[in-house]
C-alpha cells in the first residue's frame with residue numbers, strides 16, 4: 168500500500184452515499200441544504216458568520232464590525248468581547264449538561280477518569296487561580312509541555328480563562344525544540360508533568376524542561392508547574408518549580424472568565440515550514456472559537472448522545488480544535504486517550520471504542536495503515552457497533568486504507584469525513600458534511616460553507632477540472648491564522664504573496680498540490696514545498712538539515728521524503744562529511760540520534776545516505792527533485808541539464 172498516485176486517484180469512481188437514516192437525523196441533511204448554505208455564505212460571508220456568531224456563542228459585548236480586512240491581516244468581530252473558556256464551560260452549567268460528561272479520559276496504564284462539565288469547570292477555575300497566584304496575567308504566554316492527561320486540557324482552558332495565551336509544545340519534542348519555542352514566545356511559565364507514557368516507555372518531561380531552561384537559556388520563564396503523573400524522581404528547583412497537586416487544590420473555585428477582546432491572542436502553535444525556523448502560528452479568540460465550534464457541530468454531526476473521540480495529541484492543532492475547544496464549546500462528551508497505536512497493544516483503539524461506546528471516531532491515515540498491518544482479528548474481536556461516523560485527518564488517505572476503514576471499522580454503515588485543513592486554517596476547510604455529501608475514497612470532497620477554496624496556478628487563475636494546481640483560498644474566514652508570532656512579514660510572504668494578489672484580491676496559498684474533479688470534489692495530493700509529512704507529523708526538511716549540520720562530522724545535508732507504506736513518507740538524509748570523517752554504520756546511528764535530540768523522535772531519519780557530494784545547480788542549489796527520485800528508488804528522469812557536475816549523480820546512483 169502506498170500514497171495515492173495520480174493514476175489510482177483518477178480511476179477512483181466509487182461513490183458512497185450516506186444512509187437515509189443518517190441523513191434524516193443529521194445537522195445538515197442533504198446536498199441541497201449544503202448547497203444553500205454554501206451559496207448563502209458565498210453571497211455574503213460577513214452576514215453568514217455574524218448570524219452564526221450571534222446564535223452559537225456567548226458575548227459579554229457584541230462586536231461592531233464583522234470583518235475588518237486589511238489584506239493580509241484580518242480582524243473578525245471587531246470590538247466584541249467573549250471568552251472561549253466561558254463558551255466551553257460556564258454556559259453549559261445553567262443547562263442539564265452541568266452533570267453531563269465533558270471529558271472522558273483513558274490513561275495508558277489502564278486508569279481512567281471522567282469529568283462532568285461542573286467538575287471540569289471547577290478544576291479549570293482552581294487552576295486559573297493557581298496561575299494567577301504565580302503571577303501569570305492577561306497577555307502573558309504560558310508554555311504547556313504535557314502528556315495526554317486531563318490536566319493538559321485544564322491548563323489550556325485555564326490560560327484562556329484569564330487571558331494568558333498558551334503555546335502547547337508536543338511532548339515528543341526535544342529539550343532543544345522546547346527551548347526554541349519558549350524563547351520565541353517569551354513564555355512566563357511552563358506547565359509540565361514529571362513524565363508521560365509513550366509507547367510503553369516513560370518520557371522524562373520535567374527533565375527536558377530543566378534542560379531547556381538550563382543556564383538561563385529561556386530567561387522569560389519564571390515558574391514551572393509540574394503534574395505528578397508517572398511518579399519518578401524529579402529535581403524540583405525551589406522558587407521556580409511548583410507541584411500542581413500541592414497548589415491547585417488549595418485555590419478558590421471562583422474565577423470568573425475574563426472578557427477578552429475578539430482579537431486578543433488565544434494561542435501560539437509552532438509549525439514547520441519551508442525554512443529552518445518553525446513558525447509561531449497565531450490564533451485569536453472569537454473567530455477561532457466560532458470556526459472550531461461550527462465545524463465540529465456540522466462535520467462531526469454532534470448530538471447530545473454522542474461519545475466523540477479524536478485520537479490526536481493536544482500538542483497538535485487537531486488536539487486544540489477537535490479534542491478541546493470545538494467539542495467542549497458544543498457541550499459534547501470528548502474522549503482523551505493517553506496511549507498510542509503500537510504493535511505491543513494492537514487492539515488498544517478498539518478496546519477504547521468498545522469500553523466507552525464511542526460513536527464518532529476521528530483519526531489519521533497513518534494509524535489506519537498501522538492497524539491494517541496488525542491484522543483484522545483485532546478490530547473484528549471487539550464490538551464496534553456503537554460507531555456511527557468516522558473521520559480522518561493529517562495526510563492524504565489512499566483509497567485502500569479508506570476502504571478498510573469503511574468496511575472493517577465502519578461496518579459499511581458509517582460515513583467517512585476526510586478533513587483537509589492545517590494549523591494555519593484553525594479548523595477544517597474541505598470535508599464532507601456526513602449527512603449531505605456523498606464521499607469518494609481519497610477525496611476530501613467539498614469546501615465548508617464560507618470557504619472559497621480553489622485550485623489555481625501561480626498567477627492565481629483557476630485551473631481546469633482534473634488539472635493539477637495549488638490549493639488556495641480566496642476569502643478570509645474566522646478561524647484563519649492572524650500572523651506569524653513576531654514576524655508579520657513572514658506571514659505575508661509565506662501565505663499571501665506566493666501567489667501575487669489578483670486585482671488587489673489576496674489569495675491564501677496553502678502549500679498543497681490538488682485537483683478538482685468534474686463534481687467539484689477536491690483531491691489533495693500533498694505538499695508542494697519543502698515540508699514532509701511523516702506519520703501525519705509535519706516536518707520541514709530544512710529543520711532536519713540544520714539539525715544534521717550542527718553535528719561536527721557533517722559538512723552538508725539534504726533531506727527528502729520517500730514513500731512509506733505506513734507512515735506515508737519516511738525521512739532520507741543525504742549527508743556529506745567533513746574531510747577527516749569516514750562513513751560508517753555507527754556514524755549513521757549517531758546522526759539519527761543527534762536529530763532526535765535536536766528535534767525529537769518524530770524527526771528521526773529512516774535512512775542516512777553518505778555521499779561525496781550533493782547534486783547542485785550551477786547557482787549552488789541542491790537539486791532535491793533528483794534526490795527524491797534516488798531516495799524512492801525511481802529512475803531519475805526529467806531535466807538534469809542544470810546539474811553542475813553530472814558525475815555526482817552517477818556516484819550517488821552507484822552508492823544506492
Ligand code: 7RM
Nearest residue numbers: 560561562563585586587588589590691705
Ligand atoms: C490538521 C493538520 C497540514 C498539512 C496540509 C496537508 C496535510 C492534512 C489532510 C492533508 C490530505 C487531508 N495540520 N493534510 N489533512 N492532506 N488530506 N485530509 O494536519 O498543519 O499539521 O498539517 O497536512 O499537506 O497542508 S498540520
